[in-house]
Amino acid sequence: MVAQDISLALPKGVRHALIGPNGAGKTTLINLLTGMLQPDRGDIFLSEERVTALRPEARVRRGLARTFQINTLFPKLTALESVTLAVLEREGHAHNWWRGLPRFGASADEAAAILASLNLAGTENRPTHELPYGQQRLLEIALALATRPRVLLLDEPAAGVPKDESAGIFGAIAGLSSDLTILFIEHDMDVVFRFASRILVMVGGSILVEGTPEEISRDAQVREVYLGKAHRG
Amino acid sequence: MANASSTAARYFEGQVRWRPLEIVFWLAALLPFVVTPAYLSLASQVAITALFALSLDLLVGYAGLVSLGHAAFFGLGAYSAGLLAKHFWNEPLSGLIVAAALAGIVGYLLSHIIVRFRHLTLIMLTLGIGLLLHEVANSATWLTGGADGLQGVKVTSVLGFRFDLYGRTAYSYSLATLFVCFLVARRIVHSPFGLALRGIRENALRMPALGAPNQAHLRKAYALSAAMAGVAGALLTHTTSTVSLEVLSFGRSADVLVILILGGAGRLYGGILGAIIYMVARDQFSGINPQYWYFWIGLLLVAVVMFLPNGILGGLSALYKKSE
Numbered sequence: 001m002v003a004q005d006i007s008l009a010l011p012k013g014v015r016h017a018l019i020g021p022n023g024a025g026k027t028t029l030i031n032l033l034t035g036m037l038q039p040d041r042g043d044i045f046l047s048e049e050r051v052t053a054l055r056p057e058a059r060v061r062r063g064l065a066r067t068f069q070i071n072t073l074f075p076k077l078t079a080l081e082s083v084t085l086a087v088l089e090r091e092g093h094a095h096n097w098w099r100g101l102p103r104f105g106a107s108a109d110e111a112a113a114i115l116a117s118l119n120l121a122g123t124e125n126r127p128t129h130e131l132p133y134g135q136q137r138l139l140e141i142a143l144a145l146a147t148r149p150r151v152l153l154l155d156e157p158a159a160g161v162p163k164d165e166s167a168g169i170f171g172a173i174a175g176l177s178s179d180l181t182i183l184f185i186e187h188d189m190d191v192v193f194r195f196a197s198r199i200l201v202m203v204g205g206s207i208l209v210e211g212t213p214e215e216i217s218r219d220a221q222v223r224e225v226y227l228g229k230a231h232r233g
Numbered sequence: 234m235a236n237a238s239s240t241a242a243r244y245f246e247g248q249v250r251w252r253p254l255e256i257v258f259w260l261a262a263l264l265p266f267v268v269t270p271a272y273l274s275l276a277s278q279v280a281i282t283a284l285f286a287l288s289l290d291l292l293v294g295y296a297g298l299v300s301l302g303h304a305a306f307f308g309l310g311a312y313s314a315g316l317l318a319k320h321f322w323n324e325p326l327s328g329l330i331v332a333a334a335l336a337g338i339v340g341y342l343l344s345h346i347i348v349r350f351r352h353l354t355l356i357m358l359t360l361g362i363g364l365l366l367h368e369v370a371n372s373a374t375w376l377t378g379g380a381d382g383l384q385g386v387k388v389t390s391v392l393g394f395r396f397d398l399y400g401r402t403a404y405s406y407s408l409a410t411l412f413v414c415f416l417v418a419r420r421i422v423h424s425p426f427g428l429a430l431r432g433i434r435e436n437a438l439r440m441p442a443l444g445a446p447n448q449a450h451l452r453k454a455y456a457l458s459a460a461m462a463g464v465a466g467a468l469l470t471h472t473t474s475t476v477s478l479e480v481l482s483f484g485r486s487a488d489v490l491v492i493l494i495l496g497g498a499g500r501l502y503g504g505i506l507g508a509i510i511y512m513v514a515r516d517q518f519s520g521i522n523p524q525y526w527y528f529w530i531g532l533l534l535v536a537v538v539m540f541l542p543n544g545i546l547g548g549l550s551a552l553y554k555k556s557e
Contacts, residue, residue: 034442060444072442074435077428080244084300085432086443088425097426099250104425105242112241125244137370147444 340459
């Protein structure tokens with residue numbers, strides 16, 4: 001999907017929802033912001049810094065983290081190993097091959113604390129592929145949080161999760177630091193209107209409209225293009 | 234929180250701790266001195282091959298990179314140790330260091346090309362580099378002796394112990410070097426860098442989303458693995474006092490991959506076990522029929538990949554877990 005003519009600002013600490021029909025270009029936008037796709041033209045800034053030409057890992061180190069719509073985890077690593085790896089990468093210790101992992105107890109402690117903060121305590125020593133699907137979705141978020149992001153982009157964080165469990169995932173997201181800027185893609189309108197303070201509606205690769213949940217729910221274009229369709233469904 | 238923290242730290246301590254079976258294994262490595270003293274030369278070859286397989290395991294088993302040209306680094310180590318002993322000095326330990334450094338530097342330089350590719354392209358690229366080096370050594374007869382091999386390599390003793398006909402010194406030297414390199418490999422895989430390599434193996438696409446510089450990690454892995462392969466090559470030179478063109482051959486690259494798959498990649502001991510089984514089987518089968526012994530190796534390989542996809546050690550490990 002092509003994304004074009006997008007002018008977008010994500011103020012600090014604001015929870016944004018990115019909604020739109022399938023194929024609207026939502027994931028493409030996240031791929032562009034995180035450097036997994038390169039734009040033909042235009043610029044991306046993180047605070048005052050232009051990051052358009054930076055590689056994805058460089059953007060992560062500057063505080064731009066993401067999760068994936070389809071679980072993109074480390075199947076044979078345990079939950080603790082996975083998150084500790086993310087912490088070690090952030091701290092610049094992952095290049096160290098001459099000191100054993102037990103010497104990095106503080107990193108492991110931090111990883112365990114992140115897992116506990118997302119209600120994943122008790123899963124630390126289990127290989128990722130053995131975790132229930134809902135916990136794997138939370139581990140996606142734990143990995144992103146371990147990079148200590150300033151901006152967190154969540155691509156359908158509760159995709160494929162039963163509705164009762166998705167509330168738990170969004171509850172955990174709502175509990176994240178208020179300094180953290182969050183943009184999440186979500187199709188469940190109840191969840192969007194409950195957790196977002198700003199909503200962006202994307203159609204055909206462009207941002208159709210942006211506003212508060214109240215503004216969006218009143219917007220005639222949105223009702224026609226997106227919500228109307230959802231309400232009829 | 235405090236409990237969670239201490240549990241987290243203990244988890245990694247538990248992974249690094251030596252298992253009793255490991256200690257038994259290394260003590261058993263001394264048995265050939267008393268049980269099969271007539272086979273110490275073979276034991277020495279096994280130790281060298283095990284070290285070569287260990288070096289490949291860092292790439293294949295931990296970083297998830299397949300190589301069909303790893304003999305390039307083995308051969309570089311073998312030739313550099315041979316040339317050093319022939320033209321400059323014949324103290325072997327410094328020869329090991331020179332071989333490791335040279336192979337490691339070449340590995341690091343080549344890695345800038347190699348780590349950009351994956352799958353079939355990577356296999357063909359490593360195969361091509363191996364063949365290139367083989368032919369370079371073949372044509373540079375003034376330096377390498379070409380197809381006749383490098384003659385006149387004289388390494389008479391190591392730390393004052395003279396190389397004897399029975400292979401006592403050769404096996405002691407090879408085993409001690411294997412053990413030291415094993416300790417280094419063990420440290421690498423249980424380090425933050427080792428965890429990063431496992432992360433790349435498990436999901437190379439996710440790593441950049443953690444801020445990980447995949448290519449820098451892989452370049453370092455290549456250099457370390459190449460250095461270790463260089464040490465194995467140098468050991469062969471020191472213990473046989475000759476360097477044949479075969480050290481750079483495709484056959485050697487393929488054999489070491491077979492050995493690793495037989496034993497079980499990604500377990501450190503898999504390569505060592507594979508080397509023991511492969512070398513002993515080769516010795517025994519070629520004794521039965523010198524012409525067709527590869528038939529049995531082929532059969533063994535087919536049986537292992539069909540019934541023990543994680544190698545012999547992987548199969549044993551699964552059995553042990555079941556019994557628990």
